[in-house]
Amino acid sequence: MSVADKVCLNHTDREAAFLCLSCRKPVCDECTIALDGSHFCSTKCAEGHARTNANMEVYRGQQKGGFISLIIKLAIIGVILYFGWQYKEQIMNMVNKA
């Protein structure tokens, strides 16, 4: 997307150098706030974007953790069922012998 035909949000006499990654507003070199290789019109937009990324990371982490805990739960249930079944067989044998 070209910004050559746009002017800065704060300086109407200056050409825009970047578009804010968050709100897509054009800003000049002086007004640009660079963060992690991205460009923003204000610290509010930069912080908002960083927060979104952080939330995404947390969300991914939760998904991953949730999946692993689900596997662990299934494994525990499987072990309980397995040993429960074994125990049941022993009880049945004892009852039959008595």
Ligand SMILES: [Zn+2]
């Ligand atoms: Zn912005």
Ligand SMILES: [Zn+2]
């Ligand atoms: Zn400017």
